[in-house]
Amino acid sequence: MKKSVLVLFILLVASLSLGSLSLGLINAAAKTESLSNTPLSGFVGIDVLGIDLRYDLGPLSFGVATPFLMFTLxxxxxxxxxxxxxxxxxxGYAGLKLDMGVFYFRGDIGHTFAFGEQLQLGFSPLRLGVGMNIIPNYYIEFNTAVILQKFSETVGKIYDFKIGYRF
Structure with a gap:
C-alpha cells in the first residue's frame, strides 16, 4: 500500500512539473430560447459566471468548471x-491547444452533469476559441460553443470569456 501511494505521488509530481495547472474565472453567455426542454416564456438569454480549473500537458488540456452565479434575462x-x-x-472537458507565440488556438469537447434533481443537465458542448498570454502566467480566452445535441439551434448563440492564472 505504501509503495502504491508513493508511486502515485511521484507520478503526480512528475506530471505537474511537466504540465501547467491553471485557475480561471469564466463567463458563459447564451442567447437562446432554452438549453433544457423547459419552456420559458419570453426567455432572451442566460449568463453564467463560474470557476474553471485546467491542466495543460503540451498540446493536451483537461479541465472542469463549476458555476456559482447565474443571470437570466x-x-x-x-x-x-x-x-x-x-x-x-x-x-468536464478535454481538448487540444495550438501555441503560436503570445496567441494560441484551442478546442475542446465536454459534458455537463449535475448533482440533485433540480438541475437538468447532460448536454455536450464543443468549444473553439482563441487565447492570449498577457502578463507572465496570466491569460485571456474567448470561445464560441455549440451544443452537440442541439447543434443547429445553438450555432452562433453561445460564447464564453475566461481570464486565468497558470501556476
Missing part, C-alpha cells in the same frame, strides 16, 4: 440573479 421578468452552489453542476 426575460422579457417578462427582466434580469434575475440566481446563486448556484459551487459543485452542484459541472462541465
Amino acid at each position: 426575460s422579457e417578462d421578468t427582466g434580469v434575475k440573479t440566481s446563486f448556484v452552489i459551487p459543485g452542484v453542476a459541472w462541465l
Whole structure:
C-alpha cells in the first residue's frame, strides 16, 4: 500500500512539473430560447459566471468548471440573479491547444452533469476559441460553443470569456 501511494505521488509530481495547472474565472453567455426542454416564456438569454480549473500537458488540456452565479434575462421578468452552489453542476472537458507565440488556438469537447434533481443537465458542448498570454502566467480566452445535441439551434448563440492564472 505504501509503495502504491508513493508511486502515485511521484507520478503526480512528475506530471505537474511537466504540465501547467491553471485557475480561471469564466463567463458563459447564451442567447437562446432554452438549453433544457423547459419552456420559458419570453426567455432572451442566460449568463453564467463560474470557476474553471485546467491542466495543460503540451498540446493536451483537461479541465472542469463549476458555476456559482447565474443571470437570466426575460422579457417578462427582466434580469434575475440566481446563486448556484459551487459543485452542484459541472462541465468536464478535454481538448487540444495550438501555441503560436503570445496567441494560441484551442478546442475542446465536454459534458455537463449535475448533482440533485433540480438541475437538468447532460448536454455536450464543443468549444473553439482563441487565447492570449498577457502578463507572465496570466491569460485571456474567448470561445464560441455549440451544443452537440442541439447543434443547429445553438450555432452562433453561445460564447464564453475566461481570464486565468497558470501556476
